[in-house]
Amino acid sequence: MSEFIGSIWWLIVALGVLVTFHEFGHYWVARRCGVKVLRFSVGFGRPLWMRRGKDGTEYVIAAIPLGGYVKMLDEREGTVPANLVDQAFNRQSVWKRIAIVIAGPLANLILCVALFWTMFVVGRPDYAPVVGEAQGIAASGGLHAGDTVLAVDDRPTPTWSEVQLALIPAALDHADTKVRVRTVLGDEATRTLALSKLPDSFDERRAVEAIGITPRHLLMPALIGRVLPDTPAWGVLAEGDRILAIDGEPVTSFDDIPALVRKLGERGGSAMIEVQRKDDRLALELAPRRIKKPTGETDWGLGIGPAVPQEPAKDAVLRYGPVAAVPAAVREGVHQANELFAMIGRAFSGRVSVQNTVAGPITIARAANMSAQHGAGWFLQLLAMLSLSLGILNLLPIPILDGGHLLYYLIELVKGSPVSERAMAAGQYVGLALIAGLMGLAFYNDIMNNLVR
Structure with a gap:
C-alpha cells in the first residue's frame, strides 16, 4: 500500500471511529431523554448506505468521511406533528439539552481512556530510554552515554517516547528539569538539566536534540559500508566489519571513529583496531594517515565509510496487565489533557509557533499511516490522542461547536x-x-510542513 493510499485509508478509519463514538454519545443520551432521533450519520453528503431502524431513525454512512451528525426532531427546523411535540429537542428542559450536547465530547473522553487502556494491554513496542550521546546542556547537567533515563521530574519514562514527551514541554517552557537515571555502573542518580539556558528560538520539533541528547538507537552503528582503495584500511578491514575498539578505546557508534583516529594519527605509529567479522573477533594493526576529503581538506583517516543505516529493532515494550492498565490509562488521559491545555496556552501566549500547534488533515493522515505501520499499539495511542483533542476542542465556547451550545444553555x-x-x-x-x-x-500549516519543506 502506497503512502498516499495508506494515509487516506487510515485517516478514514481514525475519523470513522472518533466521529461514530462522538455522535453515539449525543444519540444515546438523546434517546434516554425522550428525544426522537431522525438520523444518525457518519460522514456528510450523499448516503452510501442507509438503514431505517424500528424506532424510525435513519442510520447512514455518507460519502464525505470528514465528520458526522445526529439530527433530532426540532420545531426550529421544520413542522413537528402534534403527537410528537413532546419528543422535540427544543421542548426539553435546559438540563436535558445540556446533557445531550455534552454527551458527545464526554464520549470522546471516555473513548480516549478506553483506547489508552487497550494500548497498555496490547503493548506498544518502543526503544529503551538509554542515552547514546550527551552534549551541550545534557552533558553540563551530568548525563553520560549509557545512562538509562528512569524519570523526568516525577513522570516515569519506561521507553524513549516517554522521555521525549516529558522533555519537550519542559524545553518549550525553558524550565529547569530533574532527570533520574541509572548509570552504566548500576547506580541511581538525579541530574538537573538547565533548560532555562536554551536559546529563545530553537526548532521546537527538535527540542530533545537542542538539549544535546542523542538516544542510543539513533547512533549510527560502527559498521563499515565501504573501504576506499589505496588507504590504510584497504586489504585489512572489510565491508560488514563492526569496529569495537580503537587502540583500546571502545567504539559505540561510527561517530566515535573520527576523533579516535585523529588522536591516534597525532600520536603517530600504529595501533590495534578490534573488529567483529561475522562470528570472529579480530585485532588488526593499522596506522592512519592524512586523507583528502571531498571538501578538499585533509585529515587523519583509515579510508572507511559507514554502512547505510537501517531502522534499529525496538528493544522495549510499554505494557501493563489488564488491571494495572486501568489506573495507568486514567493517569495518561489526565496527563495528556493537561498537556493539551498547556500547549493551547503556549500558542496563545506566543511561546510556541501555531505552525507547530494546529495540524490539518494531511498531517493527521500521515501520522495515522505512520503509526499504523508501527503496529496496533502506536495506532491506538494516536486514536486516543485524537479522541482527547476532539473532546476538549468541542467543549470550547465557540458557537456551532458543542461548547457554544453549552454556553447558550448556561446563559x-x-x-x-x-x-x-x-x-x-x-x-x-x-x-x-x-x-x-x-x-x-x-x-496552511499542512502545506508549509508537508508540501513546501
Whole structure:
C-alpha cells in the first residue's frame, strides 16, 4: 500500500471511529431523554448506505468521511406533528439539552481512556530510554552515554517516547528539569538539566536534540559500508566489519571513529583496531594517515565509510496487565489533557509557533499511516490522542461547536429564558468565521510542513 493510499485509508478509519463514538454519545443520551432521533450519520453528503431502524431513525454512512451528525426532531427546523411535540429537542428542559450536547465530547473522553487502556494491554513496542550521546546542556547537567533515563521530574519514562514527551514541554517552557537515571555502573542518580539556558528560538520539533541528547538507537552503528582503495584500511578491514575498539578505546557508534583516529594519527605509529567479522573477533594493526576529503581538506583517516543505516529493532515494550492498565490509562488521559491545555496556552501566549500547534488533515493522515505501520499499539495511542483533542476542542465556547451550545444553555439558566434567535444567529456567524479561520490555518500549516519543506 502506497503512502498516499495508506494515509487516506487510515485517516478514514481514525475519523470513522472518533466521529461514530462522538455522535453515539449525543444519540444515546438523546434517546434516554425522550428525544426522537431522525438520523444518525457518519460522514456528510450523499448516503452510501442507509438503514431505517424500528424506532424510525435513519442510520447512514455518507460519502464525505470528514465528520458526522445526529439530527433530532426540532420545531426550529421544520413542522413537528402534534403527537410528537413532546419528543422535540427544543421542548426539553435546559438540563436535558445540556446533557445531550455534552454527551458527545464526554464520549470522546471516555473513548480516549478506553483506547489508552487497550494500548497498555496490547503493548506498544518502543526503544529503551538509554542515552547514546550527551552534549551541550545534557552533558553540563551530568548525563553520560549509557545512562538509562528512569524519570523526568516525577513522570516515569519506561521507553524513549516517554522521555521525549516529558522533555519537550519542559524545553518549550525553558524550565529547569530533574532527570533520574541509572548509570552504566548500576547506580541511581538525579541530574538537573538547565533548560532555562536554551536559546529563545530553537526548532521546537527538535527540542530533545537542542538539549544535546542523542538516544542510543539513533547512533549510527560502527559498521563499515565501504573501504576506499589505496588507504590504510584497504586489504585489512572489510565491508560488514563492526569496529569495537580503537587502540583500546571502545567504539559505540561510527561517530566515535573520527576523533579516535585523529588522536591516534597525532600520536603517530600504529595501533590495534578490534573488529567483529561475522562470528570472529579480530585485532588488526593499522596506522592512519592524512586523507583528502571531498571538501578538499585533509585529515587523519583509515579510508572507511559507514554502512547505510537501517531502522534499529525496538528493544522495549510499554505494557501493563489488564488491571494495572486501568489506573495507568486514567493517569495518561489526565496527563495528556493537561498537556493539551498547556500547549493551547503556549500558542496563545506566543511561546510556541501555531505552525507547530494546529495540524490539518494531511498531517493527521500521515501520522495515522505512520503509526499504523508501527503496529496496533502506536495506532491506538494516536486514536486516543485524537479522541482527547476532539473532546476538549468541542467543549470550547465557540458557537456551532458543542461548547457554544453549552454556553447558550448556561446563559439561559442564568437569565431564566432562552437566548434569542437573533443572538444565536449572530453567534453562528462568529463561530463559522472562527472555525473557517482555524481550518485555514490548519491547511496552511499542512502545506508549509508537508508540501513546501
